[in-house]
Each structure stands twice: as structure tokens, then as C-alpha cells.
């Protein structure tokens with residue numbers, strides 16, 4: 218058992234994507250009132266904390282990741298008073314609350330950017346962002362691409378260009394300017410003072426840009442820097458610059474002014490050795506483990522990434538985290554139905570080969586049961602407890618992700634994982650609200666996945682998640698340590714022990730279950746007693 222039992226070291230943290238969780242006022246867009254009404258269901262599920270994707274004031278050009286006021290709630294989602302009510306209720310249920318910090322860029326509507334536009338060339342206001350002259354008249358200052366497609370510069374009327382590594386509505390802040398640092402420290406304090414338990418820091422690895430903003434040698438829109446992993450010798454000019462660590466230390470100092478708070482980095486940069494640098498003792502508490510998320514359900518690959526994660530994070534005294542789904546990737550029950558994973562952020566549209574739903578459900582449930590037995594903290598994305606698949610046939614006319622527009626539809630983007638989740642099979646919008654409106658249309662198969670169809674039904678994915686979380690808590694798996702049971706592992710079986718639980722994952726033909734009390738299994742019914750079929754996981758009491 219780990220000596221430090223801080224909550225974030227072992228918590229199961231559930232991501233609420235406010236636009237799509239529950240809609241209290243019936244306008245088709247999820248909101249805080251909706252969250253308040255549905256919080257009890259998260260208690261029943263057994264999560265320890267919630268992470269909220271942005272609900273701040275925003276023109277919603279990138280679904281709220283374009284913030285125009287960091288210290289207020291967008292009327293779409295409610296008011297500060299609504300947030301206080303959610304926070305109070307969550308705390309009364311002993312659920313912690315983490316919110317999103319979006320420090321790489323603001324909205325172009327943010328007063329600071331508007332002031333920069335007005336103040337003109339060479340002003341202190343422009344120095345809050347990255348404004349530059351172009352190369353010979355009409356060419357952008359360098360060749361940097363936007364993650365969402367196209368290039369990362371937009372020209373304004375006076376001829377200067379501003380940098381945006383995401384959409385043109387998301388200008389990048391200049392983190393070499395101490396005023397930017399001060400501004401964000403105040404934002405942290407504003408929310409810590411209100412009582413939030415932590416922050417998830419958006420694109421935490423991109424804040425510092427290489428001096429002189431040099432061209433990139435290998436152009437790629439991948440968040441990991443390039444399609445081949447960046448190395449120490451070949452750093453990337455905006456992903457994972459060393460200077461970012463000073464900024465992180467500053468954040469950590471602010472969070473250490475408060476008790477028991479935690480910050481988690483969203484930093485896609487690979488490999489794990491580099492990821493572990495974000496979580497040295499005076500930096501972030503955690504970072505998402507995207508190496509794990511990117512690993513297929515394959516015996517040897519999984520073992521390798523688990524070993525490497527535990528080792529690399531262990532080197533800096535941090536717990537590993539684990540995650541399979543979020544609002545930027547194809548939902549894992551759909552993703553894992555493919556042999557080759559489509560590129561992160563590209564999404565699946567009607568023209569793409571459609572997934573094998575049964576295979577996805579089977580492998581997805583197994584992947585979750587495997588993940589939740591690992592020591593460290595785990596992240597869940599709303600709807601995955603229902604086994605909710607990606608909407609893979611969304612028509613172009615409904616698309617909202619800037620990626621779709623910036624690539625003329627070549628990359629359909631992330632809308633398919635952001636569709637409002639189903640609560641009641643026979644209610645309007647499957648219970649997302651009472652009016653039947655929905656900002657993205659829900660596919661018909663969501664009816665089958667509604668919570669009402671699964672609650673209390675033995676073998677349902679919802680009941681599986683509940684049971685996994687219950688047993689995980691009872692045995693304190695999050696604080697434990699992993700030991701492979703070598704004599705039972707082979708090319709298609711992984712077996713490990715953690716805190717009195719033996720976890721068996723079968724990737725191949727049916728195997729005999731080791732003896733012991735069966736605590737939980739993904740297998741719908743153990744028809745042949747004592748046999749674990751392929752793509753199934755069992756937890757057994759040692």
C-alpha cells in the first residue's frame with residue numbers, strides 16, 4: 218500500500234462534458250442545473266471525483282475551449298451560483314470537483330485579445346499574445362500548422378499575424394510575458410478560493426514556444442509533436458519545450474497554497490519518459506497517460522505500456538494514471554473494434570468502414586475491467602459506464618468541430634464522441650432533457666444503451682462498472698501495486714495480483730479460471746463454469 222494516500226493518487230475521476238451530460242432548462246444544450254439533478258447517479262456509480270470540461274464564458278467556437286472570461290460561467294450552462302450549488306452538492310456526496318484551465322490560448326473575443334488588436338504594433342497589449350510580421354508581405358511568419366488543419370497564423374488588418382496552434386478563434390498567449398503568468402495565477406486562486414479541488418490543464422505542454430519561432434522540419438498536426446516521436450536531440454518548437462517546467466512549478470506553488478488540491482496535465486507528448494517529467498515532485502500531480510489510451514487490446518502491447526508507465530512515473534514518485542476515453546478521441550468501445558486505430562482527432566464518419574459493435578462492446582468492457590484493476594488513478598468519460606458507442610454516421614450538416622471545417626471535411630473530427638448521453642429509453646432525447654432538443658442528434662441505437670435499460674440488470678455494462686468500482690474501493694486497488702503472475706501469463710493471457718485480487722485477462726482461446734472466489738467478470742454469463750472466454754477479464758479474490 219502506498220504510504221501517501223492523497224485522494225488523487227487513487228481516485229476514479231469521471232469527466233463531465235457539460236454540453237452533453239444533462240440539460241436542465243431544455244434548450245438542447247447540457248447545463249449545470251442538469252448536472253445538479255443527476256449528481257446522485259454518479260454517487261451510485263461510485264466515482265470519487267468529477268472533472269468538468271469548460272463551462273466558462275465562451276463564443277463556443279471550440280466547444281468552450283475558447284474562453285472569453287475565465288472567471289465566469291457561460292449563460293448556456295448557468296451562473297456562478299449554479300456552479301456553487303453543484304460544488305456544494307458534490308462535496309456533500311463526497312465527490313471532489315476538478316475544473317478545466319485553458320492557458321495556452323484565449324478566445325479571440327477575450328478583452329485581452331481585443332485590447333491587443335486595438336493597441337497596435339509593438340504595444341504591451343500585443344505582447345500578451347504572439348504577433349509577428351509575415352515573411353515577404355503575405356506569407357505567415359513560419360510554417361507551423363494548426364492542430365485542426367490549415368496553418369497556425371492569421372493575418373489582421375494592419376498586416377501583422379497572430380499565432381493560434383488551434384482554431385483562428387484561439388490566439389496563443391505569450392507565456393514569456395510575466396503578466397500572462399500573473400493573470401493565470403489569479404484565475405487559479407479565484408477557483409481554488411471558491412472551493413474547487415483541482416484543475417485539468419489543457420494542452421499543458423505547449424505554453425512555451427521556441428525562441429525565434431523557427432520553422433518545423435517535419436510537419437504534422439499530431440499533438441504528440443510529430444508522427445515519429447520527438448527526441449531530446451530533436452525537440453519540437455512548441456510541444457514540450459523545456460521552458461514549460463518553470464511555468465508548471467509556478468502553478469504548483471499556487472496550488473500548494475491550498476490544502477489537498479491537485480492538477481492534472483493534458484499533455485499528449487510521448488514517450489512516457491518525457492511524460493513523466495510533467496509530474497516531478499514540484500510540478501503537476503498527475504498527467505493523463507495517453508500512451509496507455511493509444512494502446513490496442515493486445516496482450517504484449519498492454520503489458521509493455523503498463524510496465525513502462527509504472528516504471529517511468531515511479532522514477533519521479535508519481536502514480537500512473539489510466540484512461541481510455543475522453544471528448545477528443547473515438548469512444549473506446551468503438552475504437553477497440555478496429556485493428557488499426559484511426560488517428561487521434563480524425564473521428565469516424567459515414568464513409569469510414571463501420572465498426573463491429575459486438576466486438577467493440579466485448580473488448581471495450583474487458584479493457585475497462587483491466588484498467589480499473591491497475592494501481593493509480595483512472596479517468597472515465599461520461600457515457601462509457603453505459604458502453605456508449607461513438608456516433609459514427611453523423612451527417613456533415615450537424616458537424617461542429619473546427620477540425621471538420623479547417624480540413625474541408627477530410628477529417629470529420631470529434632463530434633461523434635460528444636453526443637448527449639441517454640438516461641431513459643422512452644423519454645424525449647432519451648432523458649437528456651424534457652423537450653427532446655439536442656445540440657447534436659442522438660443515434661437511434663442510444664436507446665438500447667440508456668441507463669434505464671441497464672440499471673439493476675445483471676451483466677449490463679452499467680452494473681459491471683458499479684461492481685468494478687465497488688470492489689476496487691473495497692480492496693484499495695488504486696493504492697496498491699502490481700505483480701505479474703509469470704507462471705500464468707503467456708502470449709494471450711495476462712495475470713497480475715494487486716492488493717489481494719488476482720486479475721486475469723484472456724486475449725485468446727478459452728482458458729480455465731484460476732481457483733478462488735470470483736469477485737467480478739466481464740463475461741455475461743459463465744456458461745461453462747470456471748472457463749474464461751476470449752476478450753474477457755475476471756477479478757478473483759486471492
Ligand code: GLC
Pocket residue numbers: 279282283319383419420483544545
Ligand atoms: C485540448 C482539448 C480539446 C481542445 C484543444 C484546444 O486538447 O481537450 O478539446 O480542442 O485542447 O483547446
